[in-house]
Amino acid sequence: MTAFLSVIVVLPIAAVVWESRRDGAASFWDVVTSPGAVDALKLSLGAAAVVALMNAVLGTITAWVLVRDRFRGQHLVNSIIDLPFALPTIVAGLTLIALYGPRSPVGIDVFGTRVAIGLALLFVTLPFVVRTVQPVLLELDREMEEAARSLGAGELTVFRRIVLPNILPGILSGVALAFARAVGEIGAVVLIAGNLQVASVFIFTHIESGDRAGASAVAVVLLTISFAVLLVIGGVRRLATRHERV
Amino acid sequence: MSIEIQGIGKRFGDFVALEDVTLEVEAGSLTALLGPSGSGKSTLLRIVAGLEQPDAGTVRLDGEDVTVTPPQARGVGFVFQHYAAFKHMTVRKNVAFGLEVRRRPKSEVAARVDELLELVQLRGLADRYPAQLSGGQRQRMALARALAVEPSVLLLDEPFGALDARVRKELRRWLRRLHDEQHVTTVIVTHDQEEAMDVADRIALMHEGRIQQIGDPRELYDAPVNDFVRSFFGPVVETADGLVRPHDLSLSHEPGPTSFEAMVTRVVHLGFEVRVDLLDADGRAFSAQLTRDEEAELELESGQIVFVSPRNGVDASVGTPGLGVGDEVVE
Amino acid sequence: MSVSSVALSSGARRLTLRGIALFYLLAILIGPVIVVCWRTFDQGAGHVWDTLTDSNTIHAFEMTLLVTAIAVPVNTVFGIIVGLAIVRRNFPLKGLLNAFIDLPLALSPVVVGLSLFLLYGRGGWFGDWFEAHGIQILFALPAMVLATIFVSLPFVAREVIPTLREIGDEQEQAARTLGASAWQTFRRITLPSIRWAVIYGVVLTTARCLGEYGAVAIVSGRLEGQTETATLRVEDRYTNFDLAGAYSIAVVLASMAILVLIAMTLLKPKEEAER
Numbered sequence: 001m002t003a004f005l006s007v008i009v010v011l012p013i014a015a016v017v018w019e020s021r022r023d024g025a026a027s028f029w030d031v032v033t034s035p036g037a038v039d040a041l042k043l044s045l046g047a048a049a050v051v052a053l054m055n056a057v058l059g060t061i062t063a064w065v066l067v068r069d070r071f072r073g074q075h076l077v078n079s080i081i082d083l084p085f086a087l088p089t090i091v092a093g094l095t096l097i098a099l100y101g102p103r104s105p106v107g108i109d110v111f112g113t114r115v116a117i118g119l120a121l122l123f124v125t126l127p128f129v130v131r132t133v134q135p136v137l138l139e140l141d142r143e144m145e146e147a148a149r150s151l152g153a154g155e156l157t158v159f160r161r162i163v164l165p166n167i168l169p170g171i172l173s174g175v176a177l178a179f180a181r182a183v184g185e186i187g188a189v190v191l192i193a194g195n196l197q198v199a200s201v202f203i204f205t206h207i208e209s210g211d212r213a214g215a216s217a218v219a220v221v222l223l224t225i226s227f228a229v230l231l232v233i234g235g236v237r238r239l240a241t242r243h244e245r246v
Numbered sequence: 247m248s249i250e251i252q253g254i255g256k257r258f259g260d261f262v263a264l265e266d267v268t269l270e271v272e273a274g275s276l277t278a279l280l281g282p283s284g285s286g287k288s289t290l291l292r293i294v295a296g297l298e299q300p301d302a303g304t305v306r307l308d309g310e311d312v313t314v315t316p317p318q319a320r321g322v323g324f325v326f327q328h329y330a331a332f333k334h335m336t337v338r339k340n341v342a343f344g345l346e347v348r349r350r351p352k353s354e355v356a357a358r359v360d361e362l363l364e365l366v367q368l369r370g371l372a373d374r375y376p377a378q379l380s381g382g383q384r385q386r387m388a389l390a391r392a393l394a395v396e397p398s399v400l401l402l403d404e405p406f407g408a409l410d411a412r413v414r415k416e417l418r419r420w421l422r423r424l425h426d427e428q429h430v431t432t433v434i435v436t437h438d439q440e441e442a443m444d445v446a447d448r449i450a451l452m453h454e455g456r457i458q459q460i461g462d463p464r465e466l467y468d469a470p471v472n473d474f475v476r477s478f479f480g481p482v483v484e485t486a487d488g489l490v491r492p493h494d495l496s497l498s499h500e501p502g503p504t505s506f507e508a509m510v511t512r513v514v515h516l517g518f519e520v521r522v523d524l525l526d527a528d529g530r531a532f533s534a535q536l537t538r539d540e541e542a543e544l545e546l547e548s549g550q551i552v553f554v555s556p557r558n559g560v561d562a563s564v565g566t567p568g569l570g571v572g573d574e575v576v577e
Numbered sequence: 578m579s580v581s582s583v584a585l586s587s588g589a590r591r592l593t594l595r596g597i598a599l600f601y602l603l604a605i606l607i608g609p610v611i612v613v614c615w616r617t618f619d620q621g622a623g624h625v626w627d628t629l630t631d632s633n634t635i636h637a638f639e640m641t642l643l644v645t646a647i648a649v650p651v652n653t654v655f656g657i658i659v660g661l662a663i664v665r666r667n668f669p670l671k672g673l674l675n676a677f678i679d680l681p682l683a684l685s686p687v688v689v690g691l692s693l694f695l696l697y698g699r700g701g702w703f704g705d706w707f708e709a710h711g712i713q714i715l716f717a718l719p720a721m722v723l724a725t726i727f728v729s730l731p732f733v734a735r736e737v738i739p740t741l742r743e744i745g746d747e748q749e750q751a752a753r754t755l756g757a758s759a760w761q762t763f764r765r766i767t768l769p770s771i772r773w774a775v776i777y778g779v780v781l782t783t784a785r786c787l788g789e790y791g792a793v794a795i796v797s798g799r800l801e802g803q804t805e806t807a808t809l810r811v812e813d814r815y816t817n818f819d820l821a822g823a824y825s826i827a828v829v830l831a832s833m834a835i836l837v838l839i840a841m842t843l844l845k846p847k848e849e850a851e852r
Contacts, residue, residue: 012692088788095609143330151344184685
């Protein structure tokens with residue numbers, strides 16, 4: 001099993017790190033700070049951050065509606081949330097071009113803009129916050145909210161002081177996952193982004209043009225972000241259980 | 247503050263939780279809503295608190311109709327069976343919550359919290375989290391939290407139900423003492439008849455969504471209005487005349503006008519009292535309770551046939567048909 | 578005490594939240610998918626048929642299914658073994674192992690593709706060795722399989738681990754005291770007890786394999802009729818201005834996705850009940 005894991009995961013990652021340092025630290029820095037790379041990274045990080053925050057709000061609202069509300073077709077809606085997990089990303093990108101591209105039936109054409117990138121990333125990250133918040137909401141002791149109401153707290157206060165602190169770990173881990181996914185996404189953005197280059201497209205084109213060092217340098221940045229996100233999620237998990245540790 | 251409940255009805259789907267419930271709670275009194283599970287007592291309490299909406303009827307607090315007023319605005323304190331502690335806040339913050347919501351100045355809040363923590367004897371645990379407290383401590387915190395905002399009505403929903411027997415008895419006594427000092431109108435829901443009798447000024451016994459009888463503990467024990475009430479408050483024996491308490495049976499070696507035959511199976515001396523286990527003609531087992539002197543006079547032995555009848559002056563109510571409460575009800 | 582004014586009554590609040598959530602889902606998820614399905618059959622079914630029966634397209638689907646058929650069982654076995662190791666045993670660096678299993682979820686597929694490229698390409702760590710022995714890794718099936726295994730690694734493990742944790746090992750201990758061998762215990766006690774977790778994990782793995790694009794795009798070379806998968810073919814058709822063709826393939830893939838989604842919906846409660 002260790003051998004398997006090494007072959008599949010460890011060695012390849014090591015190779016990327018190695019390659020990025022092959023020509024030395026200075027060269028690594030040069031590549032990473034070259035305008036193309038900087039723009040690509042800025043675009044990826046910026047878009048991922050915006051999308052992660054939007055997910056925090058919209059994902060929480062969606063989870064709330066799925067847990068606390070009751071309406072016809074609710075089960076169907078709940079299942080649809082998982083669509084981005086099931087649908088190939090390239091197909092996702094294509095569907096967004098169909099609705100928000102040059103021949104949009106609703107007259108919205110954002111092809112080749114940052115908005116398009118944002119939409120693509122929203123698509124692929126949609127389930128993350130919803131699915132991390134839902135179980136926490138389900139487990140929440142409703143009597144805490146009732147107690148707060150009986151003590152005079154209005155609905156907004158109940159949400160702010162009782163519900164939110166308890167679902168915050170769920171939101172944070174969902175946001176972390178969404179961010180990691182968004183920053184490295186390729187399939188959904190590659191078509192709709194047009195000429196705009198996100199980090200993953202940058203790496204792609206530089207591999208094709210034979211610039212391994214350049215591709216690796218930016219890849220290492222993405223790799224570091226991935227590891228950082230995993231650390232954050234681990235930290236959030238510890239945060240979530242701190243009140244329960246006696 | 248007095249509570250007036252008029253004609254309350256509540257259904258959950260097909261299930262009728264409450265049917266035409268009317269009850270008056272005097273200001274400053276401690277009333278128990280007593281009954282088995284499913285009798286509707288918790289639902290009624292939650293309706294008074296505003297945590298549920300009734301389908302019919304009204305709730306008045308000090309004469310004011312609050313039936314549609316949200317719980318935030320009713321000024322009632324509520325204590326839950328499973329504490330409903332704000333698990334992400336310390337004990338201090340829990341107790342302070344109601345005052346903070348009312349935007350009281352920090353110094354005032356701190357002083358009042360300290361006062362209450364002193365009252366419930368949790369002073370040293372103020373900075374702990376609920377998870378670090380025992381059940382009894384959590385419930386005391388919940389009480390302090392509810393009292394912090396000086397509610398005009400205090401409602402407790404099986405507050406000691408999740409605690410073990412010893413803690414339950416302690417907290418029960420403590421609650422009564424607290425009430426005697428503070429005189430807040432209190433309503434407590436419980437399924438434990440002993441608890442109700444120990445703690446409450448008046449008891450409302452409920453069954454299947456209706457109130458069976460309201461009165462002080464003695465009334466319900468001595469003058470039950472129907473078989474359900476009678477059997478709820480202590481062991482009963484079914485006789486031809488109806489339900490009778492074991493200590494209201496008299497035994498004799500001579501037949502009498504209202505007596506029936508039974509065979510003694512066992513004579514158990516319990517200090518001052520003697521319990522006599524018997525089998526009636528249909529083979530059903532029951533017990534009578536005699537004083538030591540009475541038994542000594544009769545010299546009962548296992549295997550003897552004796553004649554059993556209600557003592558003179560005892561009124562056995564005719565049971566509601568189909569109620570099916572006969573036989574020994576174990577305490 | 579007066580009621581503090583709430584901006585919306587509870588009924589209005591509920592409807593507003595519901596509206597926001599549903600609009601969000603419609604705008605981002607449902608709308609686009611509907612438009613594609615509609616547009617595909619806009620020109621009539623004829624073109625769809627042509628695209629789908631094109632030999633390169635058929636080959637692309639075959640490649641997708643072949644890669645999936647290899648990657649899924651491999652990751653299933655791995656997932657079960659790793660799950661058992663993590664939950665039932667203690668060994669150094671367990672945390673690190675856990676992190677590496679989760680890594681593919683947080684990692685860009687492009688980085689995955691690059692890493693394999695570096696390892697097995699010319700001048701790469703292993704590339705020269707394989708080339709000397711006449712084994713082609715890159716731009717051929719092996720690299721595509723390796724890439725797909727990497728990206729779909731975690732799913733079975735991540736379903737199996739919490740389930741194993743919840744059910745505990747008492748049943749297995751009982752079996753051992755009754756004389757069952759390790760293999761018998763595994764086959765007759767452990768495996769059935771995690772059945773639904775494994776199946777659910779397999780469904781997620783399959784979906785990931787079917788939908789893989791970035792890593793495979795890099796390591797396969799996208800050679801039409803040879804190393805193209807269905808997802809790569811969609812991009813190929815699009816960049817060659819055959820929009821309808823791209824839509825057709827996309828619709829087939831989307832239909833597979835719907836089946837996956839249905840499977841997920843049906844299996845989730847079973848998997849949760851197992852815990």
